[in-house]
Amino acid sequence: MAEYDFDIGIIGGGSGGLTVSAGAAQFGAKTLLVEKEKELGGDCLHFGCVPSKTLIRTAHVYHFMRNSKAYGLPSVELPPVDYREVKKRIQSVISTIQKHDSEERFCSLGAKVEFGNPTFSDEHTIRLNKKTYSAKNWVIATGSSPAIPPIEGLDKTSYITNKEIFSLDHLPKSMIILGGGPIGIEMGQAFCRLGTKVFIINRGNQILGKEDKDMADEVMNVMRSEGVIFHLNAAIEATRDVGSEKEVTIKDIDGKTTGLRAESILVALGRQANVEGIGLEDIGIEFNSRGIKVDNRLRTRHKHIYAAGDVTGAYQFTHAAGYEAGIVISNAIFHLPRKTDYTFLPWCTYTDPELASIGMNEKAAREAGIKYSLWTEAFKDNDRSLAEGEKIGKIKMILDEKEKPLGVQILGPHAGELLSEWVAVLNGKVKLSTLASAVHPYPTLGEINKRVAGTFFSPKIFSEKIKKGLKFFFHLKGRACELQE
Helix, strand or coil: CCCCCEEEEEECCCHHHHHHHHHHHHCCCCEEEEECCCCCCHHHHHHCHHHHHHHHHHHHHHHHHHCHHHHCCCCCCCCCCCHHHHHHHHHHHHHHHHCCCCHHHHHHHCEEEEECCCEEEECCEEEECCEEEEEEEEEECCCEEECCCCCECHHHCCCECCCCHHHCCCCCCEEEEECCCHHHHHHHHHHHHHCCEEEEECCCCCCCCCCCHHHHHHHHHHHHHHCCEEECCCEEEEEEEECCEEEEEEECCCCCEEEEEECEEEECCCEEECCCCCCCHHHCCCECCCCECCCCCCECCCCCEEECHHHHCCCCCHHHHHHHHHHHHHHHCCCCCCCCCCCCCEEEECCCCEEEEEECCHHHHHHCCCCCEEEEEEHHHCHHHHHCCCCCCEEEEEECCCCCEEEEEEEECCHHHHHHHHHHHHHCCCCHHHHHHCCCCCCCCCHHHHHHHHHHHHHHHCCHHHHHHHHHHHCCCCCCCCCCC
C-alpha cells in the first residue's frame, strides 16, 4: 500500500476548501490546505459576498436617510458619500471575519496550511515552493474569476470587476455596468443609491435571466424609479478611453448604435473557473472554461481527486460550495457513496427588494415540460410589510399535478431570510398542511409563507360540498349578510 504525506490535500482556501479542510481535520484526517493568495477566505470573503453585502447595507441606510419623509420624519439634506469611509467599513468587516478564516485557526483544528502556487506532478503529488507534497485524496476548490469577454477595445480600456470595486479611492460620478446578472444588478442599485449615475447593459430582454420575468421586471422597475438606466436587448460592440471617461458602443435589436459615456466601466458578464496553471492537463483531468468535469459524487476521472465549489461551474454560490464540501467529506473520508442533489438548493439576489428562490420557478417548469399550478400572496396584503413601508413584491408557490411543491420564489423585504422556512419545509418534506396550520407570530413578514400555503387549502376547506355537509349535519343557517349591488 502506497504511503502518502497526507490523507487529503485541498487546493484553494475559499468557501469549499475551508469547509473540507475543517471537516477532514476534525475527523482525524491528516490534512493539507494550499492557498495561492496571502490570506485564506477566497473570493467570497475578499471580493464577493461579504464586501458586497456590506456595501449594499451602507447604500440601504443612506437611501433610508434620503427618504426619511416617507416614514413621517423630517427630510434631511445629506452630504455626498465619502467612499473612503465606505471602504474602511467594508475592510473592517472583512478583517473581523478573516480571524475565523486564519491560518492559526486551521492549525488549531489540525490542518497544515501552505501558501503558494501548486502544480500537479502526478495524480497524487503537487509541487509547491520547490517542495513536493503527496496525498491519498485531493480536492480542487480553486474557485472562479470574472469572465472578460473579447469585446473590441476592452483590452485597451481601463475597467473594474468585483475584485476592484470595493477598494476604489472615490465614488465614481457615473458607471456603465456590462451585464444584468446578480453582480451587476446588486452593484448597480447600491452605487446608484450612493450617488453614482448608473447605466446597465444587458444582452437579453430581462435582467436576472434565470428568474421569472415578472419577478425580474419588478426589480428593474424599482431600480428605474431610483434612477438606474437600463439598455436591454443590447449587444456590446466596442469600448474605448475618451479622456476622463470611457465610452461603450452598443447596438439594439433594430441595429441602431448608441455611445454611452461614464467615468467607470464595471464588467459583470459572468464567471470562469480557475483551472489554469495547476497542471490539470498533465494528469488527464477534463475541464473547460466553465469548470472541471465531475460525476454526481464530485469525482473527476481520477476517483481520488474531487472538485467542489465554483470550479465545477455548476452552482456558483458560497452555500453550494459548503454543501459540496460535505459531499466530498462523505466520499473521501467516510467512503460513503453520497451523491449531490440540487433539487431544493436556494439562492438569493440581494437587491431591495430581495429576490430569493428555491427549487423550480415557472420558467424552469415550462422548460422541463412540467404542468403546474401557481399560488401567490402579495406583500401589500401583509400587515407587517405595510408597517415597514414595503408594498412591492409577492411570494409564488409552484405545485405539480400531484399538488407537491416544485419551488418557491419570494420578491420582497428580507426575502432571503423568509426563504429559510421553505428550505426546511422542502428539504424536510414537511406537508403544506403543517405549514398552513403552524402558528406564526403576528405581525411578521413570515406570515406570508403560512398565508400562501393557506391560499392553496382555502378552496378545498371552504367549498360548497363542505358547507352543504355542515348544514346537513349541524343545521347551520348560512349567510347573515349580503352586499347590495
